[in-house]
Amino acid sequence: MKIRLDQTGESFDWQETLSLSVADLDRPELVEIGAIRCRGKINSVLEDLLLHARLSYEQTLCCTRCLGPVANSVSTELSLLLDSDGRKDKALEESDRELQQSELSVLVVEDKILDTQPMVIEQVQLAIPMKPLCKDDCAGLCSECGADLNRGSCECEQAVDPRWGALAGLKSGSSDGSVRH
Ligand SMILES: [Zn+2]
Ligand SMILES: [Zn+2]
Known part of the structure; x- marks a missing residue:
């Protein structure tokens, strides 16, 4: 108009x-x-x-x-x-x-x-946000297989790299130690 x-x-x-x-x-x-x-x-x-x-x-x-x-x-x-x-x-x-x-x-x-x-x-x-999200905690897509992680975890997520597993173990071990001091 x-x-x-x-x-x-x-x-x-x-x-x-x-x-x-x-x-x-x-x-x-x-x-x-x-x-x-x-x-x-x-x-x-x-x-x-x-x-x-x-x-x-x-x-x-x-x-x-x-x-x-x-x-x-x-x-x-x-x-x-x-x-x-x-x-x-x-x-x-x-x-x-x-x-x-x-x-x-x-x-x-x-x-x-x-x-x-x-x-x-x-x-x-x-009024268009820079990064629209369907919800604040949207889990996104798996970078490996492209599955929508909001619908549940995919196969890849369960196959944790053993090196990361070992690191996680070390971390929890050391924090346990300091608590028991
Ligand atoms: Zn989303
Ligand atoms: Zn996946």
Whole structure:
């Protein structure tokens, strides 16, 4: 959707359902993404335009350990100060200083036309974790046979290298010794 910021008035209701493809996001962790429901307002506050919205959608990510699907319901809030006429470069007004102190992100809008799609894509990107996990203690895949260790141990795990076994024995032996001192 393209919103003309010179026609938003005091308050503009932004309601949009955006369909993005996985290719739009270009993230290997993302397997599937549902329609993105955007509900929010653009309010004129003194000389500024503030956008406040909530995005909600379903996404399926790929667990970085076991490669299994991780389904998420995402509901994320978005607050932006829209800078539609490059006033950032001019001397800041008092109201601007207060807004800056509230650490709102500023989105520069060209030609007073806000294109919502790139803005939404950026928010969705931010909501994709760097290393998605299906659960915190995901056991991952066996590096030998590729079995999903969440479903139980594989054959390889039982065949412990005898050298490691000997080392484990030494360790427990020495700690036993110090306790009995
Ligand atoms: Zn996993
Ligand atoms: Zn294995």
